Amino acid sequence: MxxxxxxxxxxxxMSLPSCGQQLDKGVFSPMNRSLNNTPHGxxxxxxxxxxxxxxxxxxxxxxxxxxxxxxxxxxxxxxxERSELSANKDRLGxxxxxxxxxxxxxxxxxxxxxxxxxxxxxxxxxxxxxxxQNHSGGLTIDRNFGRTTNTHQLITHEEMVGRWTTIEVYxxxxxxxxxxxxxxxxxxxxxxxxxxxxDPYFKYGIYRSFLSRYISHSGEGEVPxxxxxxxxxxxxxxxxxxxxxxxxxxxxxxGYVRARLWWK
Numbered sequence: 001m002x003x004x005x006x007x008x009x010x011x012x013x014m015s016l017p018s019c020g021q022q023l024d025k026g027v028f029s030p031m032n033r034s035l036n037n038t039p040h041g042x043x044x045x046x047x048x049x050x051x052x053x054x055x056x057x058x059x060x061x062x063x064x065x066x067x068x069x070x071x072x073x074x075x076x077x078x079x080x081e082r083s084e085l086s087a088n089k090d091r092l093g094x095x096x097x098x099x100x101x102x103x104x105x106x107x108x109x110x111x112x113x114x115x116x117x118x119x120x121x122x123x124x125x126x127x128x129x130x131x132x133q134n135h136s137g138g139l140t141i142d143r144n145f146g147r148t149t150n151t152h153q154l155i156t157h158e159e160m161v162g163r164w165t166t167i168e169v170y171x172x173x174x175x176x177x178x179x180x181x182x183x184x185x186x187x188x189x190x191x192x193x194x195x196x197x198x199d200p201y202f203k204y205g206i207y208r209s210f211l212s213r214y215i216s217h218s219g220e221g222e223v224p225x226x227x228x229x230x231x232x233x234x235x236x237x238x239x240x241x242x243x244x245x246x247x248x249x250x251x252x253x254x255g256y257v258r259a260r261l262w263w264k
Contacts, residue, residue, distance in 0.1 A: 023056065026242075027096070027235040034086040034203060035068035035075055041083035042205070051164055052231040053101050059229055060084075060205040064222035079212050081223070084205035087235070089124050091199055095172040096235055098202060099242035103229040106162045111223050112136040114214035117207040118228060121171070123198040130179060130195075132167070139165070141181055141189050145197070152189045154181060164231065168242060173200050204230060 023044065025031065033042060043059040060083045067075035067082075075081060090096060102118060116134035123129055127146035132139050137157025143150035155165060168182040177195030181188050206226055214223045234242045 025234050028087045028233060031085045031087050034082065034084040035070060036066055036083040038066055041066060049103055049164070052103070053164070054231045057229045057231045059227065061225060061227045062206045062208060063225040080209045081211060082205065082207040084203045084207055087202045089199040089201040090173060092174050092196055097237065097239050097242055098169040098171065098235050099167065100204060100233040101164045101166045101231040103164050104161050105227060108161065108226060109224045110137045110157065111208065111214045111226070113217055114211055114223055115209045116226070119204040120207065121200050122203055123196060123200050126198045129200055143191060150191060154183050154188050168239065171195060204233060
C-alpha cells in the first residue's frame with residue numbers, strides 16, 4: 001500500500017512545482033530546500049484532507065537515511081535527518097508576523113526520545129533561537145540559543161493529530177524583544193527579553209536530531225519515516241497579512257479525490 005501511495009505522489013509531483021518558491025508566501029518568498037534534495041522529501045500537491053486553509057499544500061517526508069551535508073556541516077555525521085525549507089534572513093531590530101498551518105496525520109509515528117522539530121527560527125552563524133518541538137507528540141515551544149531555557153507545551157498530540165493546527169507568531173527581534181505564539185487564534189505563550197543575537201530566519205518541515213536515542217530506546221534498527229503537511233506559510237507586517245494571497249492552483253478533480261481518499 002505504501003509503495004502504491006508513493007508512486008501516486010510522485011506522479012502528482014511531476015505536474016507540480018518542485019520548490020516552495022512557486023507558492024505565494026508573502027515576504028517569505030522565495031524559499032530554498034535545506035540539506036535534503038530527495039524527490040519524496042518535498043512535494044506541492046492539492047489538499048488531500050479537504051480542510052486546509054489553501055487549495056495547495058506542502059508535503060514533507062523524512063525517511064531513514066535522509067541526511068545531507070553542506071560546507072562545514074553534515075547531518076549524517078551528527079546523528080540527524082531532515083527535510084526543511086529555509087527562508088531568507090530577517091534583520092535584528094525588525095518586527096514581523098509569521099503564520100502557518102500544520103497537519104499531523106493519524107498514522108504519524110512519535111519518535112521520542114529523538115528530538116523532532118516541526119519549525120524553527122534559526123540565526124545566521126549561531127544556534128537556533130526558538131524551536132517548535134514535537135517531543136512525545138503535539139508541539140512545545142523551546143527557547144534555545146544552544147541550551148533550552150524556556151519551554152511551554154502549546155498543544156497536545158491528541159488535540160493536534162488528524163486536523164489542521166494554525167500557528168501565528170509575532171516577533172520583535174533583538175536583545176529587548178518580544179515573542180508571542182498563538183495557536184488556533186488563541187495567545188498561548190509570551191516571552192520578553194533576548195529573542196535574537198544574530199539575524200534570524202525561519203525554517204520549517206521535519207528536522208530530527210539524536211536518532212540514536214530512539215534506536216537505543218526502541219531496539220529497532222532505524223527511526224521510522226514521518227510525514228507532515230503545511231498550508232498557508234506566510235510572513236507579513238501585520239496579522240491580517242497572514243490571511244491573504246492564497247495559492248489558487250489546482251489539479252483535475254479526479255486527482256484531488258484520489259489524493260484525499262488515500263490520505264484518509
